[in-house]
Amino acid sequence: xxxxxxxxxxxxxxxxxxxxxxxxxxxxxxxxxxxxxxxxxxxxxxxxxxxxxxxxxxxxxxxxxxxxxxxxxxxxxxxxxxxxxxxxxxxxxxxxxxxxxxxxxxxxxxxxxxxxxxxxxxxxxxxxxxxxxxxxxxxxxxxxxxxx
Amino acid sequence: xxxxxxxxxxxxxxxxxxxxxxxxxxxxxxxxxxxxxxxxxxxxxxxxxxxxxxxxxxxxxxxxxxxxxxxxxxxxxxxxxxxxxxxxxxxxxxxxxxxxxxxxxxxxxxxxxxxxxxxxxxxxxxxxxxxxxxxxxxxxxxxxxxxxxxxxxxxxxxxxxxxxxxxxxxxxxxxxxxxxxxxxxxxxxxxxxxxxxxxxxxxxxxxxxxxxxxxxxxxxxxxxxxxxxxxxxxxxxxxxxxxxxxxxxxxxxxxxxxxxxxxxxxxxxxxxxxxxxxxxxxxxxxxxxxxxxxxxxxxxxxxxxxxxxxxxxxxxxxxxxxxxxxxxxxxxxxxxxxxxxxxxxxxxxxxxxxxxxxxxxxxxxxxxxxxxxxxxxxxxxxxxxxxxxxxxxxxxxxxxxxxxxxxxxxxxxxxxxxxxxxxxxxxxxxxxxxxx
Numbered sequence: 001x002x003x004x005x006x007x008x009x010x011x012x013x014x015x016x017x018x019x020x021x022x023x024x025x026x027x028x029x030x031x032x033x034x035x036x037x038x039x040x041x042x043x044x045x046x047x048x049x050x051x052x053x054x055x056x057x058x059x060x061x062x063x064x065x066x067x068x069x070x071x072x073x074x075x076x077x078x079x080x081x082x083x084x085x086x087x088x089x090x091x092x093x094x095x096x097x098x099x100x101x102x103x104x105x106x107x108x109x110x111x112x113x114x115x116x117x118x119x120x121x122x123x124x125x126x127x128x129x130x131x132x133x134x135x136x137x138x139x140x141x142x143x144x145x146x147x148x
Numbered sequence: 149x150x151x152x153x154x155x156x157x158x159x160x161x162x163x164x165x166x167x168x169x170x171x172x173x174x175x176x177x178x179x180x181x182x183x184x185x186x187x188x189x190x191x192x193x194x195x196x197x198x199x200x201x202x203x204x205x206x207x208x209x210x211x212x213x214x215x216x217x218x219x220x221x222x223x224x225x226x227x228x229x230x231x232x233x234x235x236x237x238x239x240x241x242x243x244x245x246x247x248x249x250x251x252x253x254x255x256x257x258x259x260x261x262x263x264x265x266x267x268x269x270x271x272x273x274x275x276x277x278x279x280x281x282x283x284x285x286x287x288x289x290x291x292x293x294x295x296x297x298x299x300x301x302x303x304x305x306x307x308x309x310x311x312x313x314x315x316x317x318x319x320x321x322x323x324x325x326x327x328x329x330x331x332x333x334x335x336x337x338x339x340x341x342x343x344x345x346x347x348x349x350x351x352x353x354x355x356x357x358x359x360x361x362x363x364x365x366x367x368x369x370x371x372x373x374x375x376x377x378x379x380x381x382x383x384x385x386x387x388x389x390x391x392x393x394x395x396x397x398x399x400x401x402x403x404x405x406x407x408x409x410x411x412x413x414x415x416x417x418x419x420x421x422x423x424x425x426x427x428x429x430x431x432x433x434x435x436x437x438x439x440x441x442x443x444x445x446x447x448x449x450x451x452x453x454x455x456x457x458x459x460x461x462x463x464x465x466x467x468x469x470x471x472x473x474x475x476x477x478x479x480x481x482x483x484x485x486x487x488x489x490x491x492x493x494x495x496x497x498x499x500x501x502x503x504x505x506x507x508x509x510x511x512x513x514x515x516x517x518x519x520x521x522x523x524x525x526x527x528x529x530x531x532x533x534x535x536x537x538x539x540x541x542x543x544x545x546x547x548x549x550x551x552x553x554x555x556x557x558x559x560x561x562x563x564x565x566x567x568x569x570x571x572x573x574x575x576x577x578x579x580x581x582x583x584x
Contacts, residue, residue: 011527013522013527013534013557013559015557015558015559042531043531043534045556045557046522048529048534050529067560068560069522069523069559069560070524071527071528073529
């Protein structure tokens, strides 16, 4: 299932310094890489920008060439109805199967759907996918992100 | 001879004394220390050939690594049965440097400390608050025995517990303060915070400050904050500890040259430089028995002046130490080598990341920062892992350096961009500015 549903996410290490976010996004814009989803994690001194983009290989290579430290990781995406309880049903399923969520972020798609992106520990990745499917929820295939 | 007279010998008498002592020490090291015999033999030098002070330039240098290579007692010129005291550097990477003293050496040390204290006419009735570290470090005990010998009452407070130190200084009516210059200023600032009136609540009149480089600004700040006369104490454990040189009331740093013969050499060619020129300071111990050392390279950059001083002393003066000829840093009185930092980084992550050591002043205290590049080998994409790495590095650095270092994780190429590729150390303290 992993091969079918793993979405490549890029994590980029950033110092908390003026202009760094601008630099990253400029590199991507110039390479015509489209950002489909993003989240920014921060500590006091540094941050990690997490991106799902339409062309992860290209994004990674242009960012590395520009001197950024980039790590590629697998995440998965779940589509839920954009209504109260949508996020809850996914989290509940994962919690019931003892799957820790490292972090998650989300965006709204169209009028009535939300896409939730989850990062779980690598060794629980397969188990998480199975739990989602067994719970009757809809996993989003990576082509949804890459195709545009 | 009364030690009080030694600072006032004519140049002729001094040189005659030095020459006689040099001949003796050369004989001693040749016959008693295999390391020197081998070195002299390799250069074809017989000890008898060294007749005058002028001949000293033919002898080989001794460097810190030689002491490490002969750890612990390999360079001692007497059997251990004659050694009565051993001091050592912390030696966190590789071997520490170990120094041993015979009873006679301790007498010499006490004498030069007496001559140092005589600069401020310290004696009976004075209370010497000694906040140098007691232990393997030579600072604490060196000042301690000197102060006792001149008849002062010594308070062996050692380092730390600043508020308690202030209480003791006030209640015991300390007149003389001994510590690093940055700690003297720190004491002053804490005293102000605690509501003390530095002039009224304390009886200090002078201080002996050393073990770290101090800028003109820092000296002035210490003297003004406490309203005291500032005396500099210069020394290094390989030569004896504190007491190699001390500044007089005129502010001139006098070397006790009847015991420690100084030369200034070109740091690269090793050639002896004429009086007044700046170069690396080199010492030959003329009277030490336990660990006599020939032409020890201090790595300190300074100059020498032999004209008599306004204070009346005739012994040679050295200019302010203007820097170090190698990469050793002194941070809050603690020696730090970039190799120690590198060692820790390698140990913790099993790799050698790109790093830069940044030394700066925060207020009056030195702060040490280690900037480590986060590259693909270290970065897992996880923020917790980075925070753990930072914490672990800080812990390990504190253990290895005996000093707190702040670790800052930075993006690759930041270091090259901001400081030039090969530079491993950036010293932003005033010393650095003075050198430029």
